[in-house]
Amino acid sequence: MPDANVLSFSGYSAVFNALSLAVAAMLAGTLFFFFSRTQVGFKYRPALLVSALVTAIACYHYFRIFNSWVEAHVVQPDKTFALTNITFNDAYRYMDWILTVPLLLVELVAVLGLPKEQSRGLLVKLAIAAFLMIALGYPGEVQTNMGLRTLWGTLSTIPFVYILYVLWNQLGASLETQPETVKPLVRGARLLTLASWGFYPLAYMIPLLGNSLPYEGKQVGIQVGYTIADIVAKVGLGVFIYFIAIAKTENDAKTGAAPFEPALAAA
Amino acid sequence: MPDANVLSFSGYSAVFNALSLAVAAMLAGTLFFFFSRTQVGFKYRPALLVSALVTAIACYHYFRIFNSWVEAHVVQPDKTFALTNITFNDAYRYMDWILTVPLLLVELVAVLGLPKEQSRGLLVKLAIAAFLMIALGYPGEVQTNMGLRTLWGTLSTIPFVYILYVLWNQLGASLETQPETVKPLVRGARLLTLASWGFYPLAYMIPLLGNSLPYEGKQVGIQVGYTIADIVAKVGLGVFIYFIAIAKTENDAKTGAAPFEPALAAA
Numbered sequence: 363m364p365d366a367n368v369l370s371f372s373g374y375s376a377v378f379n380a381l382s383l384a385v386a387a388m389l390a391g392t393l394f395f396f397f398s399r400t401q402v403g404f405k406y407r408p409a410l411l412v413s414a415l416v417t418a419i420a421c422y423h424y425f426r427i428f429n430s431w432v433e434a435h436v437v438q439p440d441k442t443f444a445l446t447n448i449t450f451n452d453a454y455r456y457m458d459w460i461l462t463v464p465l466l467l468v469e470l471v472a473v474l475g476l477p478k479e480q481s482r483g484l485l486v487k488l489a490i491a492a493f494l495m496i497a498l499g500y501p502g503e504v505q506t507n508m509g510l511r512t513l514w515g516t517l518s519t520i521p522f523v524y525i526l527y528v529l530w531n532q533l534g535a536s537l538e539t540q541p542e543t544v545k546p547l548v549r550g551a552r553l554l555t556l557a558s559w560g561f562y563p564l565a566y567m568i569p570l571l572g573n574s575l576p577y578e579g580k581q582v583g584i585q586v587g588y589t590i591a592d593i594v595a596k597v598g599l600g601v602f603i604y605f606i607a608i609a610k611t612e613n614d615a616k617t618g619a620a621p622f623e624p625a626l627a628a629a
Numbered sequence: 630m631p632d633a634n635v636l637s638f639s640g641y642s643a644v645f646n647a648l649s650l651a652v653a654a655m656l657a658g659t660l661f662f663f664f665s666r667t668q669v670g671f672k673y674r675p676a677l678l679v680s681a682l683v684t685a686i687a688c689y690h691y692f693r694i695f696n697s698w699v700e701a702h703v704v705q706p707d708k709t710f711a712l713t714n715i716t717f718n719d720a721y722r723y724m725d726w727i728l729t730v731p732l733l734l735v736e737l738v739a740v741l742g743l744p745k746e747q748s749r750g751l752l753v754k755l756a757i758a759a760f761l762m763i764a765l766g767y768p769g770e771v772q773t774n775m776g777l778r779t780l781w782g783t784l785s786t787i788p789f790v791y792i793l794y795v796l797w798n799q800l801g802a803s804l805e806t807q808p809e810t811v812k813p814l815v816r817g818a819r820l821l822t823l824a825s826w827g828f829y830p831l832a833y834m835i836p837l838l839g840n841s842l843p844y845e846g847k848q849v850g851i852q853v854g855y856t857i858a859d860i861v862a863k864v865g866l867g868v869f870i871y872f873i874a875i876a877k878t879e880n881d882a883k884t885g886a887a888p889f890e891p892a893l894a895a896a
Contacts, residue, residue, distance in 0.1 A: 372771070375720060383724040386689050390682045390728065397663070397678055401671075437714050615891070622891050 366577050367445050373578045374435060374443040377585040381428040384589045388421035391597035398604055403614050403622050406607035409473035413600035416462045416469065420596050423458040424589075430454065431585075455588060456503065459496045464489040466599060467525075470551060473606045475620075476536055484536075487528055491521040499566065508570055515566055522563070526556060541613040544606055551602035558595035561587060633844050634712050640845040641702060641710040644852040648695040651856045655688035658864035665871055670881055670889050673874035676740035680867035683729045683736065687863050690725040691856075697721065698852075722855060723770065726763045731756040733866060734792075737818060740873045742887075743803055751803075754795055758788040766833065775837055782833055789830070793823060808880040811873055818869035825862035828854060 395414035399407040434450035435443040467488040471481050495518050502514025529552055537548050565584050568575065575583075614620040662681035666674040701717035702710040734755040738748050762785050769781025796819055804815055832854050835847055842850075881887040 371716070375718070379718070379720045379724050382693060382721065383727070386686050386724065386728060389689060390686050390732075393685055394678065394682055397666075397681075398675070401675060437716075439714070441714075441716070 368438070369435070369443040369578050369581065371441045371443070373582045376582050377431060378428070380586045380589045381424055381431055384424040384593055385421060385428060387593050387597050388417045388424055391417035391600055392421060395600050395604065401611075402604075402607040403611035403620055404624050405475055405620055406473055406610060409469045409603055409607060410600075412465050412469040412472060413603050416465045416596050417600060419461050419465075420458055420592060423454045424592075427451075427454050453500070453504065456496060456500045458592075460493065462596065463492040463496055466555070466595065467492055469603050470529075470555065470599070471533075473603045473610070474533075474536065474540065474548065475610060476539075480536060484528070484532060488525060491525045491528070494518075495521040495525065503566065508572070511570065515563070519563065522559075526559075529555065541610070543609045543613060547602060547606045547609060551599060551606065554594065554598055554602060558591050558598070561591040565591075635705070636702070636710040636845050636848065638708045638710070640849045643849050644698060644856075645695075647853045647856040648691055648698060651691040651860055652688060652695060654860045654864050655684045655691055658684035658867055659688060662867050662871065668878075669871075669874040670878040670887055671891055672742055672887055673740055673877060676736045676870055676874060677867075679732050679736040679739060680870050683732045683863050684867060686728050686732075687725055687859060690721045691859075694718075694721045719770070720767070723763060723767045725859075727760065729863065730759040730763060733822070733862065734759055736870050737796075737822065737866070738800075740870050740877070741800075741803065741807065741815065742877060743806075747803060751795070751799060755792060758792045758795070761785075762788040762792065770833070775839070778837065782830070786830065789826075796822065808877070810876045810880060814869060814873045814876060818866060818873065821865055821869060822862065825858050825865065828858040832858075 392414050395410045395417065399410045402410060430448075430451045433448045434446055436446050438444055468485060471484050471488070474481065476484070498514055498518035498521070500514075502511045502518065505511040505514065533548075533552060537545060540548060565587050568580055568584055571580075611622065615622065659681050662677050662684065666677045669677060697715075697718045700715045701713055703713045705711055735752060738751050738755070741748065743751070765781055765785035765788070767781075769778045769785065772778040772781065800815075800819060804812060807815060832851050835842065835851055838847075878889070882889070
């Protein structure tokens, strides 16, 4: 049944436009985080730089995914889209996540400006767990055997749950030392991370539903869903990081806790 | 009647050249807003940065729209242009607006430097309404059924009218606290926003005229019209934002209300 793998014009276009939107959003995010660094105090600038790296990496990958989507389909005389012999390369997403997910955790911890030992401990734990989560998910994603897909998916869930646990408990505990204006923002950033990350295991499980879901619904649901989750998790989190950095800079100015520019403080 | 969907050389070129002009105008706007930030006081720089993001996002989309226009047409032996089997993707405009329209409202409110609670309240209202306006317009734009087009268009008009109301009343009220040199500029920016935005519903309604307007007139009118409205609404508004920021910086220097650089103020 090769006909089953045909997309309607509107299904094809929904993915096409969502991928292009992601390129634009990641580009705008990169410019904003990169050039906003001088609006915040010296010690929060690395967090904004890392936010810019995350969206820059994602911008590159969405360019590639967009081109891969176009090359993988060919328009038919009736305006539907059939598959070409070039396979749509969804693995770009895993190449993206293996770099960006540890970096997302770095930016979240970095902006808090915790004592060095505390933030280093948190970062090592979270980055290793994030790496394991993506690396264990990948062999399952490229499986056609649904038993093996479930096995790798389950293994990948262990570091995922561990990250949630660390974010909730340890980040929660260190939250208590944050100034009052900062606390609700950090809570918001943590919630946004969990809500957007929660989407990925759901999309991962869609193929396990088998033929109970039509081809178009599956393809459009997975691609548009991953894309929206990526925009929220990367640009959305970055915007929270920016507002946290602004609030902490204002608090430092009030309390004299940290200079805006170290060079001027030394002068 | 496939012949009805043929553009004359001058009709095709009018759109082609307008789209290229938009790429150039958006690029120039991006560079100007971006590098003008150091000409204005610290607190007005985010407004200029957001202006640069808006034109950068639009520059990306006009590149895509230009390429889509070229791919969607093929020149005939008699120098007229017929449609290819690749559909011209007008949805790029909606992907652009969903990002840039909320940002345009952000830059307009940000440059006023209102007290935090006041500007946050205004922004949340305006950004949500802008998002709804675009999201409700899109399903109508891709409709061939004119009844449904009218329905979605009408729904989209509700948040549109709400934005006009908030800009006129609430922005008008906060205008009273602005210095005398700034007031006429803010009024001008508000008027320019409303005048350029007013064009979009007109272009949206053109297909409702049906066959009373020839294909070429409809296509060229919509594309050139949207393009001019976008240049005015994005680059034009950004220029107003720049002059408002300059006037407010000069006023702050006179009254000592805000430092040009926070680091220097602390030293």
